Amino acid sequence: MSSQMSAIDLLKLGDEDRKKPFLNQYWSYIVGVAFGLGTGIYMNFGTRRPVMSGIQKHVIASAGWCAILSYVHKMRDDYLAEKDAVYRHYIELHPEDFPVPERKKIGDLFEPWVPVR
Numbered sequence: 001m002s003s004q005m006s007a008i009d010l011l012k013l014g015d016e017d018r019k020k021p022f023l024n025q026y027w028s029y030i031v032g033v034a035f036g037l038g039t040g041i042y043m044n045f046g047t048r049r050p051v052m053s054g055i056q057k058h059v060i061a062s063a064g065w066c067a068i069l070s071y072v073h074k075m076r077d078d079y080l081a082e083k084d085a086v087y088r089h090y091i092e093l094h095p096e097d098f099p100v101p102e103r104k105k106i107g108d109l110f111e112p113w114v115p116v117r
Contacts, residue, residue, distance in 0.1 A: 007098035028069035036062025
């Protein structure tokens, strides 16, 4: 089906039924909490305190890392959306550069096999 569609038809398919995977949705929070805990532990280790003392440091560091990584994630999504929009616009302006690919059978793609002994 999709091999016989033009580039513009493929762009118009959209992703209404597509759902983002779990890790793609929450990676910034997972990594933020891990980095926050690591930052608090590192600070306590550097000052020769018990590893989990001053739990407010861990909470504040986790919140800070989550905020920073969420901002990075949002900026990345905005950048990729803009890039996709530029590609879509170019394809709409220059459809002659994106012809419909011709349909080929698998047997036509392979070269004849000659055993080498």
